[in-house]
Amino acid sequence: MTTHTGTFHVAVxxxxxxxxxxxxxxxxxxxxxxxxxxxxxxxxxxxPHHLLAHPRQPGAFLVLREDGDLDxxxxxDAPEFTVRDPDPTPKTTAGDTDDTGPDLPRGAAxxxxxxxxxxxxxxxxGGAMDTPTAPPxxxxxxxxxxxxxxxxxxxxAYLMRVGAExxxxxxxxxxKLGQFGPLTASGRALRxxxxxxxxxxxxxxxxxxxxxxxxxxWTDSFDPATKPNYRLLIAAMRAHGIxxxxxxxxxxxxxxxxxxxxxxxxxxxxxxYGHSQIPGNDHWDPGGIxxxxxxxxxxxxxxxxxxxxxxxxxxxxxxxxxxxxxRHSTTTAxxxxxxxxxxxxxxxxxxxxxxxxxxxxxPQYEPFPGQAFFHTGRRSPVITAMGRxxxxxxxxxxxxxxxxxxxxxxxxxxxAWQRKLxxxxxxxxxxxxxxxxxxxxxxxQL
Numbered sequence: 001m002t003t004h005t006g007t008f009h010v011a012v013x014x015x016x017x018x019x020x021x022x023x024x025x026x027x028x029x030x031x032x033x034x035x036x037x038x039x040x041x042x043x044x045x046x047x048p049h050h051l052l053a054h055p056r057q058p059g060a061f062l063v064l065r066e067d068g069d070l071d072x073x074x075x076x077d078a079p080e081f082t083v084r085d086p087d088p089t090p091k092t093t094a095g096d097t098d099d100t101g102p103d104l105p106r107g108a109a110x111x112x113x114x115x116x117x118x119x120x121x122x123x124x125x126g127g128a129m130d131t132p133t134a135p136p137x138x139x140x141x142x143x144x145x146x147x148x149x150x151x152x153x154x155x156x157a158y159l160m161r162v163g164a165e166x167x168x169x170x171x172x173x174x175x176k177l178g179q180f181g182p183l184t185a186s187g188r189a190l191r192x193x194x195x196x197x198x199x200x201x202x203x204x205x206x207x208x209x210x211x212x213x214x215x216x217x218w219t220d221s222f223d224p225a226t227k228p229n230y231r232l233l234i235a236a237m238r239a240h241g242i243x244x245x246x247x248x249x250x251x252x253x254x255x256x257x258x259x260x261x262x263x264x265x266x267x268x269x270x271x272x273y274g275h276s277q278i279p280g281n282d283h284w285d286p287g288g289i290x291x292x293x294x295x296x297x298x299x300x301x302x303x304x305x306x307x308x309x310x311x312x313x314x315x316x317x318x319x320x321x322x323x324x325x326x327r328h329s330t331t332t333a334x335x336x337x338x339x340x341x342x343x344x345x346x347x348x349x350x351x352x353x354x355x356x357x358x359x360x361x362x363p364q365y366e367p368f369p370g371q372a373f374f375h376t377g378r379r380s381p382v383i384t385a386m387g388r389x390x391x392x393x394x395x396x397x398x399x400x401x402x403x404x405x406x407x408x409x410x411x412x413x414x415x416a417w418q419r420k421l422x423x424x425x426x427x428x429x430x431x432x433x434x435x436x437x438x439x440x441x442x443x444x445q446l
Contacts, residue, residue, distance in 0.1 A: 006075065008035055013070040013157040018407050020120045020400050022157045024072075035073060038063060050145050055162055057081040062161070064145055068153035072161065083163035086181075087127025110204070110239030112182035114232050116388050117168075119179055119400040120156050125165045126186030130200040135270025136242045139207045139278065140251070140294065141166060141189055142218065142285040147211035149174040149379070155211060156180075164189050166207030170233060172218045173211070175381070176404070177229040183236060193263065193280030202270060204240045208233070214255075214276075214287030224296050234295045244295050245271040252276050253288030315351040320344075330356045364444035368437040378406040381445045386410070386432075389440050390417055 010027040042051040042063055049071075054060035059078050063071035113119070143155050152171045156178060159165045165180035166189040181187065187207040190198040199205060212218035224230055238244070247265050251274030252258035258276035266279055272295060276284040299314075313324060321344040325332045334356045336344050347353075366382055373380075387402020387410060395416035396402070398409045411430035418428040418436055432440075 006032060006077070008032075009072075009074045009076060011072040011074075013072060013154075013161060015068060015120070015153045015157050017405050018409065020118060020403075021122070022070075022160055029076065030073075038071075038073070048150075050151075052145065052158060054081070055164065062158055064151055064154040064158065066146075066148070066150040066154075068150050068157075070154045070157040070161070083161075086124045087185075110183065110241070111236055112184045113179060114168075114177060114183075114229075114236045116229070116232070116384050116402060117177045117179045118403040120169075121160055121165075121180060123179070123181050125167075125181035126188055126199060128200070129186060129202060129204065130197055131267075132203050134202045134267070136203040136240050137201065137205055137270050138237050138242050138272050138295075139166075139190065139205060139275060140272065140286045140289065141207065141209045141275045141283075142212045142214050142287065143169075143209050144213050144285065145211060147171055147173045147218065149176060151211055152176045152178070155209070159189075159209065166209045168206065168208040168233065169211070170208055170230065171211040172222055172227070172230070175227045175229045177233060183240065190275070190278055191281050193278075196267075196280070198266075198278055198280055201267065204242070206237055206240065206242070210286060212286075214285040217253075217287045217289045219290035219293045222290075222293060224293060237295065238298070241270070242295075243271045244298065245269075246273070246291050247271045248273055248277040250291050251286055251289060252284055255284040258284035313353045313355060315347050315349055315353060317349045319347065319349070321347055324353065328355050365438075366442040366444055368432070368434040371431055371433065374406055374410075374431055376406065379404045382442065383410060385445055386440065386442050387413065389442050390414065393417060393420065393440070395420060 007029050008031075010030050012025045012027065013022045014025065015022050039051060041047050042049045048066035050064040052062050052064065054062060054074075057074065057078050059075040060081075061073050063073070065071065145151055145155055149171060152169070152174065156169055159169070159180065166187040167179055167181050167183050167185075169178045169180070170176070183204060183206050186197075186200045186205060188199055189207045189209065192198060199207075210218050247269035248260070248262060261277055261279040261281070263279045266273065266277070272291075274286050274289070275281060276286075313328065315324070321335055321341065322332045325335050332344055335341070335353060338356055339353050341347065366385065369382065381404055383406050384402055384404045387396070387398065390396050390413040391398070391402065395413050397412040397416055402410065402413075414432055414436075415428045415430035417440060418430070421436055421439060423436070
């Protein structure tokens with residue numbers, strides 16, 4: 001990398017809480033001594049700041065801050081860098097049931113957006129796929145940064161500034177999930193393989209930047225059962241037909257081992273890949289992640305018995321109602337009555353059967369957290385869950401999201417809910433009260 005000495009431009013990128021678009025504040029210039037001090041502080045093990053080099057502007061670097069802002073340093077003599085314009089938004093819709101999102105081409109099988117994902121920027125990062133008849137695939141990256149809720153926003157600002165956005169960003173610590181563009185269009189986090197545009201390979205090529213480092217796989221001590229947004233991400237990939245396989249094998253656990261990038265495998269086989277396995281690229285992320293967790297077992301897979309305390313059995317191919325009854329110490333008549341089955345000979349694979357002796361699970365809802373909970377700056381998964389319920393009730397007034405931070409969009413949406421309940425005037429002020437909250441039935445967050 002070219003080393004610059006002398007004077008640097010300094011700016012701060014901040015992701016606006018309402019628009020989720022970075023705004024830049026120019027702070028002037030600084031000298032080399034200040035830059036050296038910044039680098040030294042970021043290098044300390046105890047520092048909450050983390051330094052990343054700009055991948056396309058020699059000498060420039062950026063500092064991730066735990067408060068979500070991004071400090072930008074650019075030598076005054078550095079060549080100008082601009083992010084290329086994405087393709088024009090196409091005019092035909094495919095796979096997106098959310099009318100706030102862009103129209104997309106070619107009738108994709110799955111959703112364009114994941115329910116509740118934070119939507120950063122203008123949602124225009126790529127375009128149509130080059131090989132839409134090829135199998136769908138997912139590519140896993142790591143940000144080579146700390147993980148955690150604060151860095152989620154500064155990393156998002158970094159990726160937008162350098163023009164290297166995937167479709168998805170995910171923090172495995174907080175379970176925060178965001179999108180820079182629809183799953184059905186291309187990302188721009190991969191380098192081309194010669195003239196072959198790797199970002200546009202397959203029916204879809206869903207790329208995920210996971211906050212973390214390749215040398216310390218993010219799947220270590222990661223429990224998908226406690227991460228509902230991760231499960232939504234995997235479900236969206238499956239809805240697009242991405243197989244639960246790793247065609248190129250488990251991603252390499254070291255940089256030295258990340259040398260095999262088979263072009264034929266990449267171009268012909270759908271499934272999950274690491275950045276380290278893509279031809280034309282030289283990074284070794286995401287490291288040796290656990291492929292038993294990514295993507296993990298499908299719901300109900302290999303269930304010969306119900307999950308603990310669930311009282312549910314998932315029918316598999318070849319099952320008969322009488323055989324299921326014997327296996328679970330009940331009768332065919334009891335199973336049929338409990339599940340409203342009129343013809344015991346007609347059950348289908350994937351059908352979920354309640355078992356006698358097990359009460360139907362009672363829904364759990366978030367208790368009212370109090371009016372003081374809802375104020376500017378409040379961040380909580382409860383707010384995301386509330387927003388999703390408001391959308392489900394036809395009261396969503398969101399241009400982006402809903403997300404975890406309380407904003408005017410949440411207040412406007414809640415006011416619509418209050419009016420739906422019959423509130424009027426000052427009573428429909430958009431601030432939750434106990435009666436309206438209890439009526440909304442916000443699911444309990446883990």
